[in-house]
Amino acid sequence: MEYTRKWSEKFSVEQVKIELLNTAYGNGHTFLARLDPITLFIWYIFFGIVPWFIHQETILLGMFVFVVITTFIAKVSPLIILILCLGLLSQGGYLLVASLFFGGNLATILPLLVLTLKLSVISLASISVFCSMDPDKLSNGLLKIGFPGQVSFSIAYGYRMLPSLLEEYHHIFLSFRLRGKAPEKKGFLYWRAIVYFCKVAVLSFYPLLLSTSKRARTTVEALETKGSFYGFNHPEVKKLKLANMKMQKHDYLFLGFTAFYLVCLFIFL
Amino acid sequence: MNFAQDRYTLTQSQKMMVFILSMSLYGLSNMITELLPSVYLGPIEFSVEYFAFIPLTLCILFHPLYAAIGAALGEVIFGEIMLGQFGGLGELEKFISFSLAMYIAGTMVTDPRNKRQVGTAAMIGVIIHQAISSIVDILKVWVGVDELEAVPGLVESVVVIEGFSFLNDVLFSGILFALIPTVYLVPRLYGKIEPLLGMKPRDTTNKYSLKEIIGPRLVVVGVLLAGAAFLFEFLSNSGLNLIEWELDLGPAFIWISLLVAFFITCLIIVYTLKKKKKTIHDKTEDRRISS
Structure with a gap:
């Protein structure tokens, strides 16, 4: 109590x-905040889904490093990171204890670590994207994607x-x-x-x-x-409202760099 | 009879009112429950999962579809985005399961003054929602961990943990924060809250049915999405083999196929959302003209 x-x-x-x-x-001035919402959505859709279907630890680790860097760039508040870490740890630990109880052994730890790694990649990606969009930007972005x-x-x-x-x-x-x-x-x-x-x-x-x-x-x-x-x-009103949203040079650069990094990961690891 | 039903159909503004009401109230309650600490008694967690009575009450008193969608959106916006915990695509599953469960609960009640009916509907709503979310959680581990059977004890432990949290949520949160408050609030608010939104209280003659949302389109999309999920799983498994055997072609192949598959899925989602909105809009226009 x-x-x-x-x-x-x-x-x-x-x-x-x-x-x-x-x-x-709070975070209107970071690099990610200056990107177009569409760029961030595309980026996020990749990091939100793909990790589920990758079972290679090295590639996951590479992705993890990348999203940690973006989270750092986005200047996410420490409280949110703390909540996230607690959630991940408690979930993973809970599963581990229960599976040991059901006759698992230390070999159980590895798949659970991989699962936790996947979950943390996904949640860090979502945090860095959605924390760096202020509400106006987020709602405009959502409007634009339909x-x-x-x-x-x-x-x-x-x-x-x-x-x-x-x-x-x-x-x-x-x-x-x-x-x-x-x-x-x-x-x-x-x-x-x-x-x-x-x-x-x-x-x-x-x-x-x-x-x-x-x-x-x-x-x-x-x-x-x-x-x-x-x-x-009426779609024409929407068009008028969203006329100032455009992909710019740094958007393409950011997406291009991400793609380059991931291709490197897939080829070299 | 027909006349009475026509009279209840809502205008677009009234739907929006129900939507906003449900969104802001449930969102607020969600924020409160997010901040409430949970009490652990050994491995048993006593936590207030959600104040389900708010969407349940509103779904029973007003048109269930708009109240349910509003509540689900409120949860996403207030409870997740504003607290900086937005899970992105994972929220889609929550959104669908929650609004479906609340909608079903709302359709079950024909007379809001009948306490037994309200109570049954409240419990069934909670049970449906919790059942869907535990199944999805189990599936998540199943997809996320490769060769699940090879890991001793993991399958049982996941099922036990999820089953346990299901029972805990239904019996603890369900009874204390869904059943009792709903049975208390619905008869008291009935006839009082509707005039504030400028509409007549729902009477016993109008019924809603599931047909309104579960059309052939929804079923087709669900099947397609499930198929896509299995395809991904298959691709990833075969992809691992490809990497082992031929290093040059493998990664590029997975890469491209994954991208294509994702774009198709996203297109489907966006398309259906657009279309759904359009049909809803058309329907309201028709109703207004005919009435």
């Missing part, structure tokens, strides 16, 4: 909001609204706690306190459901006034 309290102190609402805005808008306008709108909306929604939820939660009565006895392993907190966390959604639905209505009315639905359904 001490552990829980420590975490809850670290993740105060303000802290979370700051961290969120930082991940969203996602519906609603999706890109939702991303922009999410980034705008989430901090205020979080604050509202926090207020409701606090007012529930103010008016309610916390359990006097903590119970075994604090279970009464945990149950109480869970109950309040769920109940707080009731007022939030109603107020958010009002807000959703206002949003949609505003969208209608701006004529956004016309834009969602």
